[in-house]
Amino acid sequence: MKVLKTIALGIIVPIAIFILWFWATETGRVATSLLPTLSMVKKAFIDMTSSGQLQKDLLISIQRVLKGFLFAALLGIALGTIMGMFSPIRAMLEPFITTIRQIPMIAWFPLIVLWFGIGEISKVIIIVLAAFFPVLVNTLSGVIQTPEGYLEVAKLYKLSKFKTFTKLYLPHAIPQILVGLKLGLSVSWMAVVAAELVAATSGIGFRMNDARSMMRSDKVIICMLVIGIVGILMDKIVSLLFGYLTPWQKVGQKK
Amino acid sequence: MAEANEDYIIKVEHLNKHFKVDKEELEVLRDINLEIKEGEFITIVGHSGCGKSTLLKIICGLVSYEDGEVIRNGHKVVGPGPNCGMVFQDHRLLPWLKIKDNVGFGLDHLTKEEKAITVQNHIDLVGLHGFENSYPSQLSGGMSQRAAIARGLANNPNILLLDEPFGALDALTRIQMQKEILRIQKEQKTTMVMVTHDIDEAIVLGNRIVVMSARPGEIKEIIKVSSAARKRNSIDFSQVKKKIYEYLFEESEQEIETDYII
């Protein structure tokens, strides 16, 4: 019952928006070039999917995200762990990283386009830059919060640095690493759309900008909806991973 | 104890320990001398902060010392070793490992089969059969301490140090665990050194009780406990208890007096 209530509360706002939208467009109060009718949007969706264009654009964008995100995740987890386990390295890198992080992802565009052009590589680099910091920062914080008492146990059993990593630091940090991955994936997705809007010849962001230039608000809205839905799906997938990778937390919650 | 050699399994001589805290020297242990024979059960009581945990950690090699000498199994202690296990008050089981993996935490040098057998034996020893695949969060406090004891014994150490292992348990579970640890000590013949803040516990478990003064921790007295005195409610028990009270509280009463004068 509680679930039903939550769902009911959650769909009030979307339904209200649809009603408002329907009312505004069907009565002709808003020009359809600015806001299309619902049926126009539906027709655009059918057009875009039956031609396979939407799927193709989506696939390209997702591929870019995966390339950049996986690279950023590996790099962020590795560096975060190393910084967490070896305090001199942390002391050396942390001020620099804290400074760099203050630069918004979009502000990297001009320099990266200057250096790498508007090809595939520059988009992946943008994604790496966007996803790297959330993963790094969360991994680091998960690792350095490993309780001293656990480390004492590792010392008692004379665990090597590597074993201490696999048996203590890593499992302790996993929940937080996953928080970082979630954040990183979501900003990756935003980054790829932003990058494609600015400089691209393919991808969902490009398609949206293309539709805008042809005054096709219906197509723009389809792209926006698809971007939102894919973002949610990505988040859910990482959440599933979360439960799978931390079985001890599930049993803890049940109690 | 009819041991062939009369050598001591643990020998602490003129041990002093300071910690540096904010550039200030904090004297924690002062001239500790303690000799423990194989198979003995030693309990240590003393006010909180007097250095009991530090003493145990020095004996097992987790904390270094500069002044004095600590011998364990005939060798000067320079670090942890498999012959000396330790059980902490906050069981310190790793939440992400199942009980069997926690118990087998220090057994990576064994083959898979050997490890499985050793782990099972020790889980059975502490009465946790059936909980091999549980996570620590699914266990009660008493069961967690059993698992911690199993981990401490899994390496087959001849010394087990216990730092207030039952301190967080309720009174009934605590008495139960005291019986268990005595049974385990009889079975395994492990030399045990247990810090406790429960004076009854110290008397029931200890062959000898080490009474320490407030910081800097010094050994005030080592009280031998007769088997008659180890029975709760016996007259001997009460006498030993009274004696420990006197040692522990004479100085604090003086302190209170001086406080009033100031």
Ligand SMILES: Nc1ncnc2c1ncn2[C@@H]1O[C@H](COP(=O)(O)OP(=O)(O)O)[C@@H](O)[C@H]1O
């Ligand atoms: N690693 C450490 N660094 C600095 N001070 C410490 C450290 N470990 C313990 N101490 C201090 O030493 C004193 C004795 O601590 P401890 O051995 O834990 O006492 P007990 O176990 O008897 O309560 C305390 O004042 C504590 O704050």
Ligand SMILES: [Mg+2]
């Ligand atoms: Mg202590």
